[in-house]
Amino acid sequence: MSQSPSMIDPEKQIVQSSSHASDSSSDYASVLLKIPPAPAGPESTSSVTAEIPTTQNLEIPLPPDGGTLAWLHVFFGHMVFFNTIGVTNSYGVFEQYYTETLGHSPSTVGWIGGIQMFLIFFGGVFSGRATDAGYFRHCFVTGVVLQVLGISLTSLCEDKFYGIFLCQAVCYGLGAGLLFTPGLSVTSSYFSKKRTLALGIVTAGGATGGMVYPAAANALLYHSNVGFAWTMRAMALIMLITHIPSIIGYRPYIPPRSTGPLVEWSAFREKPFVTFIAANSLCFWGLYMAFFYLGTFARGTIHLSDSLNLVIVLNGVGVIGRMVPNMLAHRFTGITNMNITCNVICAICILCWMAIDSAAGLYAWSAVYGLLAGAAQALFPTMATHQTTDMSKIGTRTGMVFTIISFFCLTSPAIEGALIQVQGGKYMGAQLFAGSTVLVGTVCLVLNRWFRVGWEMAKI
Numbered sequence: 455m456s457q458s459p460s461m462i463d464p465e466k467q468i469v470q471s472s473s474h475a476s477d478s479s480s481d482y483a484s485v486l487l488k489i490p491p492a493p494a495g496p497e498s499t500s501s502v503t504a505e506i507p508t509t510q511n512l513e514i515p516l517p518p519d520g521g522t523l524a525w526l527h528v529f530f531g532h533m534v535f536f537n538t539i540g541v542t543n544s545y546g547v548f549e550q551y552y553t554e555t556l557g558h559s560p561s562t563v564g565w566i567g568g569i570q571m572f573l574i575f576f577g578g579v580f581s582g583r584a585t586d587a588g589y590f591r592h593c594f595v596t597g598v599v600l601q602v603l604g605i606s607l608t609s610l611c612e613d614k615f616y617g618i619f620l621c622q623a624v625c626y627g628l629g630a631g632l633l634f635t636p637g638l639s640v641t642s643s644y645f646s647k648k649r650t651l652a653l654g655i656v657t658a659g660g661a662t663g664g665m666v667y668p669a670a671a672n673a674l675l676y677h678s679n680v681g682f683a684w685t686m687r688a689m690a691l692i693m694l695i696t697h698i699p700s701i702i703g704y705r706p707y708i709p710p711r712s713t714g715p716l717v718e719w720s721a722f723r724e725k726p727f728v729t730f731i732a733a734n735s736l737c738f739w740g741l742y743m744a745f746f747y748l749g750t751f752a753r754g755t756i757h758l759s760d761s762l763n764l765v766i767v768l769n770g771v772g773v774i775g776r777m778v779p780n781m782l783a784h785r786f787t788g789i790t791n792m793n794i795t796c797n798v799i800c801a802i803c804i805l806c807w808m809a810i811d812s813a814a815g816l817y818a819w820s821a822v823y824g825l826l827a828g829a830a831q832a833l834f835p836t837m838a839t840h841q842t843t844d845m846s847k848i849g850t851r852t853g854m855v856f857t858i859i860s861f862f863c864l865t866s867p868a869i870e871g872a873l874i875q876v877q878g879g880k881y882m883g884a885q886l887f888a889g890s891t892v893l894v895g896t897v898c899l900v901l902n903r904w905f906r907v908g909w910e911m912a913k914i
Contacts, residue, residue, distance in 0.1 A: 514708060517646045524644040524652075527707075530700040531656035534637035537601065537693050538630040539831070540663015542570050542742075543772075546749040546765045547671045548622075551682075553750060556615055560750060561871030567746050568867040569623035570630070575860030577631020579716065582853025585636040588710025593632045598697045600629025602690050609686035635856055637700075639849040642839040643707045650789055650836050654780025657832035661776055664745075664769025666692065672762040711847070718850055727841055729902035731858050734834050736895030737797055739862045740804060740888030741827055744768060746867045747874070748820065751881055758813050767817060768824040775828025780836065788913040789840070790903050793833040797896040800826045804889035808882050 518524045545567040552563045581593045604625030611617025638656070645652045667689060674685040721727045748768060752761035783792035803823045810816050835852075842851040873883035907914055 517644050517649075517707065519644070519646050519648050526703060527641045527644050527705075528652050528655050530704045531637050531641035531653075532659035532662070533696050533700050534633050535657055535659030536663035536666070536696060537659075538574055538634045538663075539657070539660030540769075541626070541630070541667055541693075542567065542574065543660055543664035543745050543769050544667035544671065544765065545570065546746055547668045547675070547762050549746055550749045550753065550762065551671075551675060552615075552618070556613070558615060559871065559875050560747070561868050561875050562615075564746060564867030564871035566619055566623045568864045569619070570627045571742070571866075572860045572864035573624070573627030574630045574634050575856040575863055577628065578635035578853035578856030578860075579850075580853070581632050582635040582639060582849035582851075582856075583716050585639055585706065585849040586708075586711045586847065588706075590636050590640060590704070590706045593636050594704060595701060597629040597632030597636075598694075598701060600632065601626055602629075602694045602697075604629060605686055605690040605693060609683040609690075612682040635849065635853045637704070638835055638839065639852050640704065640706050643848060648784070649839065650780050650784040653836040653839065654777045654784075654832055657780075657835055658773050658776040658828075660831060661769050661772030661828055664772060665766055668762060668765045668769065672766070676762070708848075716850075717854060718847065721841075721851065721854065725905040726902050729898050729905060730837065730841060731855055733895045733898035733902055734838075734855070735859050735862045736891045736898060737800075737830065737834075738859055739866050739895070740891035741800065741830060742863070742866055743804070743870050743884060743888040744807070744820075744823055744827065747870060747881070747884070752813075752816055754879060755881065756811065756813055756816060758816070764816065764820050767820045768827075771821050771824040772828030772831075775825040776832035779829035780832055783833065783836075786913070789833050789837050790899070790906075790914045793830065793837060794896060794899050794903065796826050796829040796833065797892060797899060800830055801889050801893040801896060804885060804892060807889075808885050 549560070549563055549567060552558060552566070553560055556563070581597075584590070584593050604621045604627075607621040607625065608618055611621055638653075641656055642649055642653060670688060670692065671685055674680045674688060675682065680688075745765070745768065748764050749761045752758040752764050758764075779792050779796060780789075783789045787795075800823070803819070803826060807819060807823075810819050838852050838855045839848055841855060842848060870884040870887060873887060874881055877883050903914060
């Protein structure tokens, strides 16, 4: 079966100039991506330049695919994930704290984490297009301000649920949404052949942040006299300090595309694109249950006194899970094949969670699941950046994917919390829901692969 034109590996679209590009970034502008001409526009007169379907003629330089500047942007991207996905992966600490201190049900408290996740992804359609149009710096700086402000103001709302919701969920979430998609798309624009490897390191920031933030919150909330207010201020300070290098050095590599639609509706006529969105929407519906509810499960079901260490284990092994599978996918299997494998095992792990009834078993399960869930989380954004061969549209396409998925992230913790509440504190219904959605999502990912290469044993 023939490949869909829009899903061909971007590396195959690169047209080399008559002389080899040197390693210096100053030589990259002489090697350009071949972009199809606009239907109604004039024909290109150069073998190395072409028009993109907007009102401007843009020369898209070949990504450096390495070098000091490119790898520095990998570090910046790592810190974006550290302060976005790393924070949401830490929400299990606050889920337990708010349930115990505010007296609200898990489904009610779950909306805070759900709104955080929703806004991180939902903002992608706006911030992604703004990045393509040349407003990356505006998005990034505004996002940092909103993030730090939201966490700082949460310190004033210890006993007020509505205040926590507005500050920690809405204000922080809006800021994170202005960082996440732009950071991912800008970093990916520096790479072509090594993009899978580079984005594996970037997404590992979700795991390092998922260790640092819950460890800090656990130590300050439960093992000191600091209290809630200063715990949140300490987290805001960590966030600000770790953002400073990115504020100074983050710069887009692709020239801005000032015109073009907010949503590229033609993408929804591409079967690979549609099945990719369906697959990851369903997978993300169930994938994050452990990150939100593992701590409360350990305390309420197994009666583990220091259950928050499980959240740190879950995120800690995710550093390996986010990097090693990406490296293997880059070298041997391809990202789609690796993602299918990891998602199948993730679904099985979630369903096996129902059989865990001891502390030792739960720690072992957390390590295995954290490894696999980390891989699934890391491979997803890497795949998202491959949903177009036109590098000038990478922010728009990535934002479209994230925006649709955001609605599933929004409802996931609330649905799982409601199932726990309906069953009188038992987790079996929520575990069945989470495992089943990941399994069905994997079936959609298999369809995505079939639409692209059929049943051919290909590295994809």
